[in-house]
Amino acid sequence: MKTSERLLARLREIDLDLPEGTRLVRVYPSPAMRTEGSWTWTALGPGGRDLRIGSQHSMATLLGAEMLLAEPVRSGVVDTDIDVVPARPCRQCATATETACRICRGPFCQTCFTDHHHEGYGTPAEPDW
Incomplete structure (x- = not known):
């Protein structure tokens, strides 16, 4: 099973509303963007629709975390993104x-x-x- 598939299963365990056909896609930010906190992966729904879920932490880091926390992040006037971060109980x-x-x-x-x-x-x- 691929890392992205295992993380997708774990995201469903924390009650994120992910439709069937969702896939996690690696994003390749520039080094400058990386230090600004840009995402390293994002979730795409059926047909490539952006679900506005992602993280600046790598998929492997999140898989190794004790717990995951999905935090809403305001990205504009109307839009809200979901940032997935490692957490402790x-x-x-x-x-x-x-x-x-x-x-x-x-x-x-x-x-x-x-x-x-x-x-x-x-x-x-x-x-x-």
């Missing part, structure tokens, strides 16, 4: 997240982070000595 509820505690480096979602064991700007809630 939240320590408390296991949902996908990209944030981490600045003290313990643990991954947390926004909801669980508010109840996390640190308070203030980096001050532990309880002394650790």
